[in-house]
Every structure is written in structure tokens, then in C-alpha cells.
Amino acid sequence: MDAGSPPFQPATVARRLSVVAGFYRTCVIDGVLDRSPAEYVRRPRVSNESPTLGLSHLPFEELLCAARDSDNPPDFALVAMLGLLGLRISEACRCDATDLGEEHGHRVLRTVGKGSKIALVPLPPAVGRAIDRAVADRVRGPILLNLRGRRMDRHCATRRLRLLAEVSVVRLPKLHPHMLRHTFVTTMLDAGVDLRDVQIAARHADPRTTMRYDRARTNLDRHPNYILAAYMA
Template sequence: MPGAIMIEVEHGIEGEGQDRREVQVAQTLTVHHGALAYLLGINALRASEAAAVRIEDYAETLRGHRVLHLVGKGNKPATMPITVPVLRVLEACRGQRTTGALVLRPISGNPIDRRDAYRMVARIAKVAGIPRHISPHSLRHAAITNALDAGVPLRDAQILARHADPRTTEHYDRARGNLDRHGVHFLTAYVAGV
């Protein structure tokens, strides 16, 4: 559903016995809220990166993929694919515009900044009935964690997050304590020829 994104809300103490429930966070308040939620929660952009996205930044197609060009942390350029569901949300946000900032302040129509991204995410959380503080980084964190939970290899999740050090990405891996996915099972199956 365009404009909707799932994140995990965790309850419990520091990873012990956490109950997880997926909640729908961003039912489109405006197309701008939806686009911001997708940039943060699917493409794992940082708040400042999402606020800086311009329509021209995702106009190119490379090797059959629509791509988003951005300048990330440390002024590092990055290129990432945009999936069809994300593209639909971005295009709805763009409307008839062909240039300029993608995500605009809902009332004034001016480009958002990092502070606006925080306010918009807080509004999404409030409407969704999430009782705890949700920030743009919460959505980024959810994107990285959900990618790892979905079985995306650590190296690919690191590329998604644009982390320089894989140890940073490892902190998002909740499955490290999962005995069902422990490497010993895979090694035993490999050695046994199963």
C-alpha cells in the first residue's frame, strides 16, 4: 500500500524475551509524509539525506534500475536502487513537479530540513498510536534490522546502510542470539553432506 511502512516496535529488556509486533506507522497523512517514511524506512536514509533528496536525484536509470543519487555521511556519494513500490510513493509526492526538493512541508510547501523530518516522523508515530518516541533514525534502524531479519547478508545490509565498518551494521542484527540460525547448524549440514 503506497504510503504505508512497517516497523518493529520492541518490548522487553535489552533483547531478552522481546515480543515484537509490526505496526503500521505511516498511513499517508500527506504524500510528503509517505515519501519521507519510505526514504527512511525502506532505503535506510539518514534524516539529513532524506531531507536533501531532489526530484533530479532519482531521475536516472542504470542497468535497468531506477536509482537514487545522494551524498551521504562524510560527503560520500552513494547510488542505490529504488524499488517500484518506493518509486510509486516518490512519484505521488513529486506530482507534476520536475525539479526541486522532493519532500515539502505539508502546509507551506517549502523544502523540509532535518528538523522537519523529525517533526513529520513524530506526527506519523502519533497518528499510528505508537506510545514511544519514534525518530527518523528509528525508521532507518528498522530498515536495516528488517533487512537482516529477512536474511539479507551482513555485507549487503552494510551497503544498504552505507556503514564504513561492518561492526556498525552487526549491532542491528537481532538474530545473533538466535540458536535456530546458529552457524553450527549450517556447518553440520555441510559436513554431513545434507
């Protein structure tokens, strides 16, 4: 790592050390090594609170409006796929026009998530229209294209989101793709969807992950500072 580059976040370090430890553990099981050199490596403690905050209802609605009014059709599909379907940016960028289909009377999008797990995500009409607008008359190829007509990647997606934030009527924070997946989870919980159903929709293996998405927002909404200020007023 260069001296001037920022350090990795604890979650990133812990995740990468976990991969290394798993590799050496397999070597020990297979008899390649006598003991794992990563056995006593200390991993950083990861906070139970997510450092990312999703958008609240009104800012998210304004972002959707800005994307819908954009002259670049993939913008609306990008925001809808991340914020209304809860796709990870890697999943959204991998989706092709051939991944659209029907299942039991529902229009669905076939995605490949973590661990190469295939999921069929139902498309609400508004999201379907956004995707149709991005695909236009193409029958194959990526759903999300960059301005050069090539497959969009996470870096291009981040730039498009930040351009949309600049033209939005409401002042928006510095956007990045994962913030919209965060918004997907917290908006569902705000709408009264059961935690278990949100976990299934977000495709979280552990409900604690879903709760971690929501905890930071809840801590702000219910902070005792507001109670004290109201009492003193």
C-alpha cells in the same frame, strides 16, 4: 552548556573530540605546533550497543500504512526513504527531483552521503510510487517539502513522524528519523539478508557498525529471562 541542558551522549563527545584531536594532529604534521594539546585528553567509552531500537515488522508496517493514508504526500515518501531505502535524514532532505534517474535498467535515486560520497540507491516500485506522489508534476526542487512548500529539515521530519505515530492503529514509540534507518537494518537482517549485504545497503564502512545496530535488539529477543519464565511455566 547551560546548567539546565542535558549532557551530550558519550558517542557525541567522543566523535567531537576525535575531530579536535585530528585537527591538532594535522597541525603537528604541518609543523604549526610542536605537540598536540589533545594528545592525552581522555575520551568517554562508547558502548558497543546502540541506544536506539528499530521498529519490529508489524509496527513498521502500520507506520507505512499511516503514511500512505496521510493527506500530506511527502509523509509516505519520508517513511519510505528512511525505512525502506535506509537513507540518513540529512541525505533524504537533500534529495531533489533531479536526483531521480535510471541506471542499467534500474530506477535509482542519487544521494550524497557521509564524506561527500555519491551513491546510487535502487528504488523498489513501492518507494518509487511514494516519491512520485511527493514530487507530483514538479521537475526540480526538493523531493520532501514541508507544509509551507519549502525543503523539509530534520526537525520537520521528526514532527511529521510523531504525528503519524499518533494516528497509527498500533501504539508506536516516540519516533525520530534515525529510528527508521535502524529499522531498515534490523528488518533486513530479520528477512535473512546476509550481514555483508546489509552493510553495503546501509553504506557502513565497518561491519561492526551494522552489528551494533542489531545487537541491542538481539539481546532483548534472546534474553535468558524468557527461557527462565518458559521453564518455570
